[in-house]
Amino acid sequence: MNTDPGNPIYREDDKRDYILGHFSQALDERWIEVYYQPIMRAMTGLICNEEALARWVDPVNGMILPEEFIPVIEDAKLLHKLDLYMIDQVLSDIRQYQDGKIVQIVPISVNVSKYDFEYCDMVYEILKRVEAAGVSPKYLVIEIAESVLELEHDFIKEQLNKLQSYGFKIWMDDFGRGYGSLNVLQDFDFDLIKLDMKFMKDFSKKVKTAGIIRKIVEMAEQLGVDTLAEGVETEEQLEFLREIGCDKVQGFLYSKPNPLNEILKRSDMGIGLYRENIEESEFYDQVGQASLTDMELNGDAGMLVAETFAGIGIGILEFDGGETYRLMRANAVYKEYLETIYGRNIKVSDVITYTDKDRKRVFDESVRRCLKSGNWETAYDIVSTDKVKFNTNIRLFSRDKVTGNYAILIVMVSEKRVEGEGSDRFSDTLKEDISLNPPSFENVVPPVEDIDLQSEKEALERNNVLDSAIIRIAKLLNTFEDYNETMNRVLEELGSVISPDRICIFERVGDKINNPFELCRKGIISQKEYTQNLEYNKYFKLWADLSVDGRAVNLDSISRIRVSYRDVYCQLKLMGVKRIIVVPVFSKDEVIGFIAAANYRLDESDDTEFLLSSVAVFLSYKIANSTLVHRLVYMADNDALTSAHNRYAMIKKEAELAAGEGCVGVGFIDINGLKEINDNLGHDEGDLLIIRASKLIAKHFGMEHLYRVGGDEFVVLAPDMEKYVFERKQYQFRQELEDNDKVSMASGFVWIPDRRKVSEAIKTADRLMYEDKAKFYVAHDRRRSHKEYV
Incomplete structure (x- = not known):
């Protein structure tokens, strides 16, 4: 910035006034530009990410540095506008070049602050912009400042988890500066932490610094979190970071931040830094871990x-x-x-x-x-x-x-x-x-022999062993012996001909996976504690989705689902799974269970897949009979169409809440236009509308809190949910409803600090819902076509 005393904004007060007075204009006329600084993968020296940084290039005063204008904007509670502006500009650049014909696009990190979450619905704003731009979430990394963690713990954790569920990676900036500590990594699921730049500045000055960096990287490694060191300026620093396993580096050793046109110019001249193919990032990420x-x-x-x-x-x-x-x-x-x-x-x-x-x-x-x-x-x-x-x-x-x-x-x-x-x-x-003594080299590897008749004979014998095992298992599953004993004997038969770390059979009852059976290879610790009562949609539905015509899903590396199915990836990694084969078990086109083998031998891959696929056919009848009783119990409390709890379950929950202490959030929601759909398009279309509505409600309030109490009526009972959390969920629900052209609903919500008054709260929510429905019918004449309601 021009520091000439004659400059009109040389004085601090004048500078502040100028920045605040021209901030909106700077956004509208794009005086604030995006500069990109490359982030390098330590093991390859290739650009794997870029960080988007704001630079104010003022037409009158020249470059206004971030340390000059950002504190002013932050103090004025306007920082969220700058962050959203930066996201818009970054998405525009990604959209323009994501075909890779001009430059290979890598994921770009954008900075967000606590004000973004305080002054707007940041998750909604990001999703809206990404969808409008037609850009995959894998290209946008959300980098949070440590100040974000000063917000209410459960709220910010929910916000970050939601972003990750949509495929965004979450990085923590400046780890080790202040609030950032070991507890942060335990409480939040970050994909990466950025080591504060002070560590690199002190690297050659303080002996302890290297030890601190090493311990941070080791700790992050144990938690499955990637690391990035900022401020890398020397080869000595780079070699040290590579040695201790730091995944990514950033600093003037490679490049200062540059505007996009400068980056493209260097790329055209063939003098720019080389970029990583994003399709290889999973491979490098896994090696880095x-x-x-x-x-x-x-x-x-x-x-x-x-x-x-x-x-x-x-x-x-x-x-x-x-x-x-x-x-x-x-x-x-x-x-x-x-x-x-x-x-x-x-x-x-x-x-x-x-x-x-x-x-x-x-x-x-x-x-x-x-x-x-x-x-x-x-x-x-x-x-x-x-x-x-x-x-x-x-x-x-x-x-x-x-x-x-x-x-x-x-x-x-x-x-x-x-x-x-x-x-x-x-x-x-x-x-x-x-x-x-010169080293000795003793060849203990047997020579490679050509395939001959003996090999063919061994292959035939192997096939006979597999066929015999399948026949024995089929007979077992058609007996009337004890169900649990039969399942364990099936696993033993499988374990006699293949040797993965563990073989498992799972049953599905409603929206849960339970009653797992497991056989572990000698020396392998049981993981049944991690597979009890898991949510089907969260942890198992992907296997049905990935299966083609009900066939086996063979995942030779779990890193392939790290981005798309993060929860499943973390669960498998916790269990020590490196590769897995999973076969869905069907009954009348419905998934009723799974059979899986974890960490199978690669030379047994085909045999393992063949065996599991064959056994899955015979398991179908056995599991279907076993789950019938469980299903009857489930259906007593759950709605068959939507899987939400039913009216009977709500009555029981209402009595339970009335007898306890604590707060509760209550919602009463009714579908608009269902009768018109049933009358004009039939009840099948009406059922689809009900299912669509239940999924939308459950998305925001959770299926565990949802009750279908009538044909088109739903109740939400959310005990122990703080008021601000419940109100935010209402806001997000209604915002999504406004943008949804396939379903319309009227709703009423009440939060009470004393759950003993839950019955009264339900009545109040019901009344508010009908008031909301009245507004709908004022705006939509009943005689209009059903198409105006859906």
Whole structure:
């Protein structure tokens, strides 16, 4: 900004007056421009995101810096207008270039503040803008300031969870500055935290800073949260961040913020930074989540427990399936090992060539075995000295669906612990031993043989084993023995011919999945506690949606559903699931259950899918009979058409509330125009309208709080819901209703602090609903066509 004392806004008061007086004009005439600063993926050096930053380019006073105008706007409670303006501009840019013909679009983060949630319905505003722009939520990242977390805990958590449910990622800015703490990560489900820039500023000045950064990254890693370091300016900082597993970096080492036209200009000239293909982001995200310190986080608890680890060297190599290996990630121990072996400094993204013929063949064969089996394979002959023998354990970790390349997890172990003299670095001992005794390479991998008649014979025998198992299971399921015992015996039969970590059978009753049966491979801990009484729509419906003609869904990496089905992804990750096959079980075209196998062997993939699909057919009758009793109990309290609670259930709930203490929110809602629909289009169309209305109500108030008490009448009973939360839900419900051209409803809402007066509140809500309905019929003459009501 021009600091000339003659400038009319040089003085603080004049500056404030100028900014406030011209803010609306700056938005209307776009004096405030969007500058984009690239965010780089640490392991690849490619742009994986960009951050949108506001720059006020004033026609009179030149550049007004953010630190000058944003505090003024914030103090005037106008910051939400700037944030919404920035979202509009970013969406416009994404829409213009999202075809990738001019520049590869990456997800862009936009900043939001607490005022956005206080002065407008931010979730609604974002959704409205994204839908109008025709832009996928995956391209827009919501970056919240720490001040947002000062708002009421349950409210802001609900808002952030709702955004994530629509596919937006939520980042927390400036973690470690103030309010941001360990409790924040426990209370909120962030996709990423941005380390405050002060850490990088103090990196070379304070010895403790590196330790703090390392611990934050490790903590985030354990919670499944990505990390981004701001203010990266040196190669030393970058290498440290790569070593400790920081996922993304941002700073002047790569680029300052630039306007879009400058970015496009550099791209046209071929001098810009290279960008990541968004279709590969799942692959890189999964590799970034691998722990280089705690193997249990990689789903391998108990792996190689008989071995003694030498400092645990852990890394990930990218393999193209041919001859090329590239280092993607490595902890300090594994890097020391590589540098010792190859006699040079090896950085992330460097290509590693196994030049020794025997060693290369042994390593490659081990890699190819693990790609086939999906299990751990060991190259026993990597380095052997008098003091210690280093072995490399290899497992397929992920695969890039764009390039087809593999991410190979490497864990280096030793058969005895190294105790170096004068140094605790095992690489020093390794160097000393290698200089005295050249490493030995013993080929323990059997030679690859051509497929012959013996192989064909083995394949036929395998098919006979599978067929026999299916026949035995079919007989079991057609007996009248105890249901639970039968199901467990079915799992045992399956476990005798395939060997996933666990095989499960689930039943569906109404909107819940319960009564799970599970068989675990030896050494695998049961996860039944995580699969009790789960919501069908939230955790299981996706398997029916993904299934084609009722066939098996084979998910070779759960990262494929990380964005689209976040709740299911988190649930599976919590259970240590890396890959899974799920087959829906049908009865009269209705899903009544599922059979699944988690962490199956890759070389048994086809067999596992075939077996589960076959058994699902025979399970249908058994589960249908078992769930009949459960269904009768369910139908006693639930409406068959909408799955909402029925009038009988409401009467019981009303009595329960009247006998207790606490607050309750009450709603009475009636569908407009249902009679006209039934009379003109028939009751099938009327039923569709009722279902559509119930889903809309449940979306905002929850199915657990919804009761269908008549043909077109619904009641909402929401106990222990704070007044402001209940009122906000009303507002959001009515806002969506106004924009909905397929259903119209009249509604009345009441919140009371004393639930003992719930019956009176229901009557009041009923009266308010009829007042609202009267307004509808004043505006819509009853004699008009039904089309005006729907």
